Amino acid sequence: MTLASTPATLNTLETPCLLLDETRMMRNIERLNGLMASHGVQLRPHLKTPKSIEVARRVMTHPNGPAAVSTLQEAEQFAAAGVTDLLYAVGVSPAKLDRVLALRQRGVDLTVVVDSIEAARAVSTRALAAGADVPALIEIDCDGHRAGVQPGNHEQLLAVARVLHEAGCLRGVMTHAGESYGCRSVEAIADMAEQERWAAVSCAEAIRKAGLPCPVVSVGSTPTAHFARNLDGVTEVRAGVYVFFDLVMAGLGVCSVDDIAATVLTTVIGHQADKGWILVDAGWMAMSRDRGTAKQPVDQLYGLVCDVNGKVYPDLLLAETNQEQGIITLRAGSSATLPDLPLGTKLRIVPNHACATCAQHEAYEVVRPGEPEVVAHWERFRGW
Secondary structure (H helix, E strand, O other): OOOOOOOOEOOOOOOOEEEEEHHHHHHHHHHHHHHHHHHOOEEEEEOOOOOOHHHHHHHOOEOOEOEEEOOHHHHHHHHHOOOOEEEEEEEOOHHHHHHHHHHHHOOOEEEEEEOOHHHHHHHHHHHHHHOOOOOEEEEEOOOOOOOOEOOOOHHHHHHHHHHHHHOOOEEEEEEOOHHHHHOOOHHHHHHHHHHHHHHHHHHHHHHHHOOOOOOEEEEOOHHHHHHOOOOOOOOEEEEOHHHOOOHHHHHHOOOOHHHOOEEEEEEEEEEEHHHOEEEEOOOHHHHOOOOOOOOOOOOOOOOEEEEOOOOEEEEEEEEEEOOOOEEEEEOOOOOOOOOOOOOOOEEEEEOOOHHHHHOOOOEEEEEOOOOOEOOEEEEOOOOO
């Protein structure tokens, strides 16, 4: 007779480890689904943050997708789980086209992204040589944040579009308002959402005016998805970190701290009373080096500190990180009192950037509010 194993609890988990509050996650998912339904636009969730089959099944509207990914490793993992409608939302390099074709030959409708004549030619040449479709979106630079054709440069835009169209590869345009992460008000985010929408829609209109097809107009970032005033002319919106949220999103006003679903469980391993330090076993290997709130009005250093149940301690921060050790202190200038946290106390750290922190871990320990038991263990994957 085999005895059933005792379920893990917050107090028995080895630390550091990654916790995922399933209730908060589902609330976040439902919120954006409702917003997109009100706009009448399809949501294409970006799976780069969770990198988990179990999370993907909960965030997608159908087992087949749609979804976006940021690596071909993600595309291959999700394809193996039955996701067949995928956008590889990073500029594709010629060396990766064999893997793209292999996925498409398996029945995966994988779309790639290009933003130059050279990239368009590489895709078109490889597609024609293989006698296969490789649909591509032209990336538009809506905000100077990273890659993309300038929205006013219709000469370059149409040149790229024609190269793709001649090989049957032109599917549309896409853009990403990464600069929305630097906005300082909800109104500024809404303005950025309109800038993002206009850039993509105007380029789509220019392509159609030239007699070329442009069925897909894809935009998105988590901030702009939540505060877009309208999405006229857009066919789909992409967003990713909204599933978990993080302190950067809370600092932007996109969510509250109580919406953040992913945290790191850690243990008190020591004290330096004369310095006002509490030492924990979560360093930058558990939290990442991301300091995304550093330029926001409230700098959360390496993360907010909560008790084991997720209640935030006033002004208590993970202030410094070494590789495997973190230092917790009170925020500078705070009138709060350093809590008495004995050796072995379990704490949760709310991260700056969910994507970066989750990337440090192999799995999620799934929990629910007010319950000490771990209800599930969901694997996640890494790599390119």
